[in-house]
Amino acid sequence: MERLLEVKDLEVSFKTYAGEVKAVRGVSFHVDRGETVAVVGESGCGKSVTMQAIMRLIPMPPGVIKNGTIVFDGKDITKLSEKEMEHVRGSEISMVFQDPMTSLNPTMKVGAQIAEGLIKHQKMHPKQAREKAIEMLKMVGIPNAEKRVDQYPHEFSGGMRQRAMIAIALACNPKLLIADEPTTALDVTIQAQILDLMRDLQKKLNTAIIIITHNLGVVANLAERVLVMYAGKIIERGSLDDIFYNPRHPYTWGLLMSVPTPDLDKSKRLASIDGTPPDLFAPPVGCAFAARCEYAMKICYERYPEDFPVSDGHSAACWLLHPMAPKVKPPIGKGVTL
Known part of the structure; x- marks a missing residue:
């Protein structure tokens, strides 16, 4: 196009x-x-x-x-x-x-x-x-x-x-x-x-x-395409299907899990993202989401991640996508019924 x-x-x-x-x-x-x-x-x-x-x-x-x-x-x-x-x-x-x-x-x-x-x-x-x-x-x-x-x-x-x-x-x-x-x-x-x-x-x-x-x-x-922003940066980008069915950034996981769905177990609390966004008077050196991320590693606080490609047109700025990072199974990935 x-x-x-x-x-x-x-x-x-x-x-x-x-x-x-x-x-x-x-x-x-x-x-x-x-x-x-x-x-x-x-x-x-x-x-x-x-x-x-x-x-x-x-x-x-x-x-x-x-x-x-x-x-x-x-x-x-x-x-x-x-x-x-x-x-x-x-x-x-x-x-x-x-x-x-x-x-x-x-x-x-x-x-x-x-x-x-x-x-x-x-x-x-x-x-x-x-x-x-x-x-x-x-x-x-x-x-x-x-x-x-x-x-x-x-x-x-x-x-x-x-x-x-x-x-x-x-x-x-x-x-x-x-x-x-x-x-x-x-x-x-x-x-x-x-x-x-x-x-x-x-x-x-x-x-x-x-x-x-x-x-x-x-x-x-x-x-048709989605850009996910956090703390003044685009942290994930991809097609609608990429973001809803194969999200790769922990912040995107948090956004999707916080959406109420028809099959939601009413005995459980709706998921939320703990903590608050960083102070943009003095943005962190590393990943801005690290302080709120349960998967954060030492490097997340020290260096901002590059934009790692996931597939054609889909990428995410997350150290979990580095070849040497520990394998983490996404808590969400089958899509959200809206």
Whole structure:
């Protein structure tokens, strides 16, 4: 497949009064045209900061992109001026933010917010942009779009606001859509509708999607490839089947075992990952997960592991995959029913 986005050795830090927070520490990955990539991990692992860096939305200061390249559709967007980047945001790369109520402008009608990008990027006449806004509201499944286009965000339900955010993001037919926890605040039935909508729109528009989530059910329903992040690094990457049926990093095992399943023994407690993530003011020299890992060896605390290949397209940064490491049988590996 043709490559749309390639991120290499990305490092993002935040300068604070207490010191430098190393939020993203050498992240590399790619996204092909029309594919869906999920980025999973617990809160604070660097998922959202990585995506905001791609959109060039990191506030500088206190944030700074210290190193790395972000090549989108053949151009390194880290070298673009802010004015040049304004032409990329919304028209070529769009983002659906986590909370639509705080992302939508409460003082503007929903239709005007959809039309805004069309007028700016596609130079549409306001009347034509309004018609396109109605069309987009219909496309994302909002009923009575001719009336809803003139309503304010507070007049929409949570699910409708999220649909409106997707309509805004897709109005200019971007090549890449970044969805940051798009279903977090929604109940399960609305979550399913939003995921179905994103899947259908992707097929219709051939838009590549990066979905940021900690919900493995969302991953199972939407993603083709998965990146597992921990403490500002990608620690495992592979296809959906690789991650769910043959995970090789202890952190990925912990994530999968913490998911409740239909056959869960109700007499046993749900598995959890003990401990807390490391302090990114002073990240550990070795594997950041070592302090929480029951399989940790001496070398795990002394050196960061290389990315060991497991199969084609599947790799994990774990010393257990070294040929000289003791053999450990994964506690999970037959997949998770979600």
